Amino acid sequence: MNFDFVLAHGKILDGCGNPWFWGDLAIQQGRIVEIAPPGTLRGRQVIDADGRFVAPGFIDVHTHSDLSLLVNRRAESAVRQGVTTHVIGNCGMSPAPIDEAQLAEMRQYWGRISDQPEVAWNWRTFDEYLRALQSGGLAINVASLAGHAALRMTVMGLDDRAPTLSELDRMKELLSGAMEAGAFGLSTGLVYPPGCFASTEEIIALCQVVARYHGLYASHIRGERETILEAVAEAIRIGREAGVPVQISHNAPKFGAPCGATANLRLVEEARARGQDVTVDNDVHTDLAPALADGLPQHVQERPAAELAALLQDPAAWRAAKSRVRRQIREEIVSDRRPAFGPAGLLKHGQWHRITLLHASNSPEVVGKTIEALARERGQEPFDVYFDLIVANGHDADAIFDYIDEANIRLLLQHPAVMICSDGDALAPYGFLNDPPPYSPCSYGEFPGVLERYVRDQPVLTLQEAIRKMTSFPAQRFGLWDRGTLRPGARADVVVFDLNRIHDRATNLYPHTYPFENYPHDYPEGIDYVWVNGVLVVDGRSAQHTGHLPGRVLRHRASTPT
Numbered sequence: 001m002n003f004d005f006v007l008a009h010g011k012i013l014d015g016c017g018n019p020w021f022w023g024d025l026a027i028q029q030g031r032i033v034e035i036a037p038p039g040t041l042r043g044r045q046v047i048d049a050d051g052r053f054v055a056p057g058f059i060d061v062h063t064h065s066d067l068s069l070l071v072n073r074r075a076e077s078a079v080r081q082g083v084t085t086h087v088i089g090n091c092g093m094s095p096a097p098i099d100e101a102q103l104a105e106m107r108q109y110w111g112r113i114s115d116q117p118e119v120a121w122n123w124r125t126f127d128e129y130l131r132a133l134q135s136g137g138l139a140i141n142v143a144s145l146a147g148h149a150a151l152r153m154t155v156m157g158l159d160d161r162a163p164t165l166s167e168l169d170r171m172k173e174l175l176s177g178a179m180e181a182g183a184f185g186l187s188t189g190l191v192y193p194p195g196c197f198a199s200t201e202e203i204i205a206l207c208q209v210v211a212r213y214h215g216l217y218a219s220h221i222r223g224e225r226e227t228i229l230e231a232v233a234e235a236i237r238i239g240r241e242a243g244v245p246v247q248i249s250h251n252a253p254k255f256g257a258p259c260g261a262t263a264n265l266r267l268v269e270e271a272r273a274r275g276q277d278v279t280v281d282n283d284v285h286t287d288l289a290p291a292l293a294d295g296l297p298q299h300v301q302e303r304p305a306a307e308l309a310a311l312l313q314d315p316a317a318w319r320a321a322k323s324r325v326r327r328q329i330r331e332e333i334v335s336d337r338r339p340a341f342g343p344a345g346l347l348k349h350g351q352w353h354r355i356t357l358l359h360a361s362n363s364p365e366v367v368g369k370t371i372e373a374l375a376r377e378r379g380q381e382p383f384d385v386y387f388d389l390i391v392a393n394g395h396d397a398d399a400i401f402d403y404i405d406e407a408n409i410r411l412l413l414q415h416p417a418v419m420i421c422s423d424g425d426a427l428a429p430y431g432f433l434n435d436p437p438p439y440s441p442c443s444y445g446e447f448p449g450v451l452e453r454y455v456r457d458q459p460v461l462t463l464q465e466a467i468r469k470m471t472s473f474p475a476q477r478f479g480l481w482d483r484g485t486l487r488p489g490a491r492a493d494v495v496v497f498d499l500n501r502i503h504d505r506a507t508n509l510y511p512h513t514y515p516f517e518n519y520p521h522d523y524p525e526g527i528d529y530v531w532v533n534g535v536l537v538v539d540g541r542s543a544q545h546t547g548h549l550p551g552r553v554l555r556h557r558a559s560t561p562t
């Protein structure tokens with residue numbers, strides 16, 4: 001037999017958590033067709049793995065690539081790190097379903113990328129969106145969740161109230177439509193509008209629809225700081241009462257949480273011991289780079305830049321040396337116990353040394369400095385520096401918030417019920433997706449970073465366990481039964497990597513050094529070959545993306561209700 005591809009002399013990691021073994025692996029017509037002793041298989045193309053590891057392509061269970069994949073279908077930053085499948089539609093945000101009346105609101109929700117020519121917004125239903133995604137081809141496979149925010153926005157805009165019975169019915173109907181089109185379940189983002197306006201009962205009602213289709217519930221829970229334990233308990237309750245499996249998204253406690261990861265993992269373990277299917281994902285970066293203004297209370301940050309500046313300047317109070325409005329906002333931030341945006345916890349607790357300016361359109365001189373350093377330099381209160389920067393730059397200033405304790409990341413990595421996600425998106429170091437370059441190290445280096453830092457250099461988990469958390473475990477979670485393992489018959493999503501050479505180059509890790517030379521948009525080293533559905537997408541011989549787009553939009557199997 002002369003196969004399409006033979007990968008010879010590899011150390012094969014099957015993805016199930018077993019130690020590697022020496023072998024050859026043959027790929028034919030999109031599938032793995034044979035695994036045999038080393039040096040025994042013949043193929044039209046033989047690639048000598050030469051002792052490198054051969055593993056299933058990585059499955060990234062939590063991404064926000066819904067629109068970026070339309071802009072760049074080569075999925076560069078994903079496939080270069082060995083990722084062959086993205087789960088999208090997370091944190092309540094999916095670009096479908098949507099109707100005409102709410103389209104403008106939806107576009108605003110997604111920001112600048114909405115206006116790119118490739119993002120045609122020519123879909124309304126979930127099925128139409130999936131078709132739009134597939135029609136131009138994709139380098140990687142995609143599985144999508146239906147976003148609660150999209151359902152709610154379509155039916156009731158961004159209203160801060162409970163839905164009426166008929167509105168709830170309409171949301172259920174839209175969700176059924178999405179599930180029938182192949183959504184894998186429902187996602188929520190309970191700290192963002194409009195998700196934060198929804199009661200637990202509303203989500204249970206929607207998850208009952210998901211249960212009929214045997215989908216799952218994935219949640220960015222209602223606060224990952226002060227309220228993290230209540231929020232984990234809420235997610236578990238929703239799963240229990242609706243009868244759906246639960247996936248708790250990026251579940252590291254954020255700065256200001258009353259406990260470490262052990263406490264939330266205990267709730268997960270207790271639920272599992274009671275017979276409830278609850279799992280977790282997490283990424284291994286300690287920081288995030290949102291707009292500086294995102295640290296403000298929601299009702300303040302939503303204002304347009306001019307209004308924001310006027311509010312924070314408050315000239316009348318300004319003359320009285322201390323701004324009344326500033327003091328009010330500051331008190332609101334410091335006393336905040338609401339299920340708020342994670343990074344704001346750094347403001348609340350005065351962790352100004354952990355906030356580093358990344359970009360400020362009107363104050364370029366502050367870039368690379370922490371708010372603490374600026375306060376010292378200017379002889380000002382850090383809060384005033386913070387407000388002044390927002391007055392000067394409006395929404396056009398970003399900062400790196402270093403808000404997660406790495407010890408919690410290690411705890412989560414070691415727990416058997418936690419899989420690895422990037423919480424990033426498919427980016428490219430060219431074109432719109434790099435203009436301006438986003439600070440998103442997870443989008444470029446999540447999976448190699450785990451292998452380099454947490455398996456090879458300071459091991460906290462074994463290689464086979466790390467690979468399990470990137471492959472068969474996420475495949476099982478989403479019911480992708482023909483992916484995530486290397487065995488005859490499985491789809492040929494395959495990665496070849498060299499653990500000795502593996503190097504995450506998207507590593508301007510904390511503390512950040514300025515200038516941001518090693519800006520996190522460099523591809524990693526050591527991920528040599530990647531096949532998607534049996535087609536070579538990253539070719540180690542040229543170290544290039546081949547330009548092939550063999551990815552598929554995956555549809556959840558149980559598309560008829562029971």
Ligand SMILES: [Zn+2]
Binds near residue numbers: 090091189220249250
């Ligand atoms: Zn999220």
